[in-house]
Amino acid sequence: MHDLPSDDPLEPGLPDEFHGIQPQLLAETLSLQDYAASEIFCAFDLNLYYDPNNMGWYKRPDWFLVVGVPRLYRGKTTRSSYVTWDEQVNPVMAIEFLSPGTEAEDLGPFAPKPLPPTQPGKPPSKFAVYEQILQIPNYLVFNETDRRLRYFRLVDGRYAEQAIAPQNPLIWIPEIKLGLGLWTGIFRGIPQEWLRWCDAQGNWLLTEAEIERLAKERERLAKEQERLAKEQAELREQQERQAKEQERQAKEQEQQARARLEAYLRSQGIDPNNLPE
Incomplete structure (x- = not known):
């Protein structure tokens, strides 16, 4: 050579x-x-x-x-x-x-x-x-x-x-x-x-090519972080909606149970609004 x-x-x-x-x-x-x-x-x-x-x-x-x-x-x-x-x-x-x-x-x-x-x-x-x-x-x-x-x-x-x-x-x-x-x-x-x-x-x-690659990598990471942050925000919103829905369902179930109890008491001749202490 x-x-x-x-x-x-x-x-x-x-x-x-x-x-x-x-x-x-x-x-x-x-x-x-x-x-x-x-x-x-x-x-x-x-x-x-x-x-x-x-x-x-x-x-x-x-x-x-x-x-x-x-x-x-x-x-x-x-x-x-x-x-x-x-x-x-x-x-x-x-x-x-x-x-x-x-x-x-x-x-x-x-x-x-x-x-x-x-x-x-x-x-x-x-x-x-x-x-x-x-x-x-x-x-x-x-x-x-x-x-x-x-x-x-x-x-x-x-x-x-x-x-x-x-x-x-x-x-x-x-x-x-x-x-x-x-x-x-x-x-x-x-x-x-x-x-x-x-x-x-x-x-x-760094060389010019390395600086360019680093800038692109930083841009890619920034976009990835932005995407993850958006996904996390959407997940939090979804969890909040689920929590509110669970709370609503729990209240509804509680109201239904209360209504059934009141209906039963009335069927027994008991006024649910005037229960003995």
């Missing part, structure tokens, strides 16, 4: 299904309490330009997030790239999905075989751009193959890898007040582990 070697040996990390589907889940479940939707921009596989002195240099994160910028470029149109010196706001986080051949570029000095030092006049590595130039405070690397999630936090200008519990791989991102962890479930018809946002209590944030 794996990619055949590219005819271009300098083209590592060829796209695959996961690289296209996982960003959709991240975008759909992203909900920030401190920013309106119009102040949030996230993208995947989009050119990120970082050096005004070398305008042709860019990196292409698998997913990145910027807050405090217009959702549309200058409030008018979608972006075909993100130019940091034009936007004046750097990403708050970036995520890379590890591919065969991209470890050195994505992990920098944390890779099993780090890249050699950048030659003068050549673009720096992706790790170096995120850490030293853009200083993105949160950088995550996820390996879909072994489900390993790694979190690098900017500390004193350098990335420090943060410990993640293997049994509960959950990361808290303080700048956006959201957690990110591994969720096992079905997305786009594919059952596996996915990166997904959660709140401070660890509750997974």
Whole structure:
């Protein structure tokens, strides 16, 4: 199932299904309490330009997030790239999905075989751009193959890898007040582990489809409760009618018994209205 070697040996990390589907889940479940939707921009596989002195240099994160910028470029149109010196706001986080051949570029000095030092006049590595130039405070690397999630936090200008519990791989991102962890479930018809946002209590944030299903389920439950309430009201009315009918019948039976008794007493020459004490 794996990619055949590219005819271009300098083209590592060829796209695959996961690289296209996982960003959709991240975008759909992203909900920030401190920013309106119009102040949030996230993208995947989009050119990120970082050096005004070398305008042709860019990196292409698998997913990145910027807050405090217009959702549309200058409030008018979608972006075909993100130019940091034009936007004046750097990403708050970036995520890379590890591919065969991209470890050195994505992990920098944390890779099993780090890249050699950048030659003068050549673009720096992706790790170096995120850490030293853009200083993105949160950088995550996820390996879909072994489900390993790694979190690098900017500390004193350098990335420090943060410990993640293997049994509960959950990361808290303080700048956006959201957690990110591994969720096992079905997305786009594919059952596996996915990166997904959660709140401070660890509750997974919902996708658009889940929100729609939940709204429909709530509507169905509301109608069901309304139907049950109506049935219960009708049942109470029926019980009240039955109780009144039973009371009427009891009074009628009492009156009939009294009339029979009076008729018997009169047949015996006794006035029922003047009975001896």
